[in-house]
Amino acid sequence: MNETLNTLFNHVSVREYLDRKVDDETLNLILKAACSGSTMGNMQLFSVIVTRDEAMKQKLAPLHFNQPMATKAPLILTFCADFRRFNRYCEFRDAETEAYSNLQSYHWAVIDALIAAQNACVAAESLGLGFCWLGTITYNVDKFIEVLNLPKHVIPVACIPMGYPVAKPALTQKLPVEAMVHYETYQDYDKEKIDHLYAEKESSEETQQLLRENNLPNLAQIFTQKRYVKADNEHFAKVLLDALKKQGFMQ
């Protein structure tokens, strides 16, 4: 197994960071990796906002529901789907400026932003850093747009605090690879298959402890009743759709 595969296979989310800065040299390697990935038509439809300033972290913290990763990490990278730069290029070259004000164009920019974000993560982990994706960036997208001063055609899609790990956690228990893989066409999931694929996860001590803490009979209900509840999801779906309209991607 080569070193790159070793980095990929041993990924873990790190939520506690040492009080140690990420130096500019390391940051620049991570940013270079972010900018080295595939991109739609070589348009490079993303931007990354680097947060290191303490006052800015404090402003962003409530939007991340004050999760400690958002305040304690020395470095936060926020990746945005960005058609602004390319549209400005078009504007200054007398080209059509409203060709990319639609959902398809947004989708391309999301893809570019996430390729860049994951490249940054792989680079960071190879350099001994730890990180953790914050789902909150997709919830409070309207407020992040305001605080980060994002113009039309820019929407944040990934927010990743990074730092040197206090400790390297154990690997997260995941579904077996076969759960995600289909050959030639999609093979749907019946009860037997679901039971089989989730068996190890459901019987783990980690799950058992969660069931006791939540006083619920299974993991699925912890998700639907506690973690990601229908009404919240639908609320944040509306926030996202409104942001897409406001940022000019639904024309």
Added chain:
Amino acid sequence: MNETLNTLFNHVSVREYLDRKVDDETLNLILKAACSGSTMGNMQLFSVIVTRDEAMKQKLAPLHFNQPMATKAPLILTFCADFRRFNRYCEFRDAETEAYSNLQSYHWAVIDALIAAQNACVAAESLGLGFCWLGTITYNVDKFIEVLNLPKHVIPVACIPMGYPVAKPALTQKLPVEAMVHYETYQDYDKEKIDHLYAEKESSEETQQLLRENNLPNLAQIFTQKRYVKADNEHFAKVLLDALKKQGFMQ
């Protein structure tokens, strides 16, 4: 510089592949890498469809506008945003099954699918394979859903043909890293900044040749008038939105 950074920094899109199969051992390493990345709440909201069958490649080819990469590659990986498996899990555990039928949930699944896709790409490149993302997957999303037999709550977001390169192309000319990076807040682009950031790209021989071939005064107009034209983008935006509705993500 470590080996992982070396892999990331030297990424190039490869469009011509040797007539050499990707063996199962190699494929399984790539799939394992795809399944080792970060994922929203550890829900693993993606699936990957492996295409190796010749008849299936022929069926998919017209949806990829018959680009040679789609027919000539020995292996194609199509990554899908997938809430189906998790929803089935909820269904079989008497949990709420309509909590994730919204745009926010789709967004999470897109993120998971793209993290997986980019991990697969990095793994593949570290193993000597070449690949190229096909934007066509986002255009003809309705038809891919049909051919790949994707059920409700599954939408393809990335399609990546892979194979051993006939030759390793030169690095693609990109904007300087500073073009994509903002510190603390977004710094908007004025004409001077755009001129500066695009200067090297615009003056390159590659660009000059494109301008001659297209008989157009600049690169921006090649994009807006030839490559990604407003009417096409808006058409495919409608196709995508319709697919989101049909697949149950706009409730």
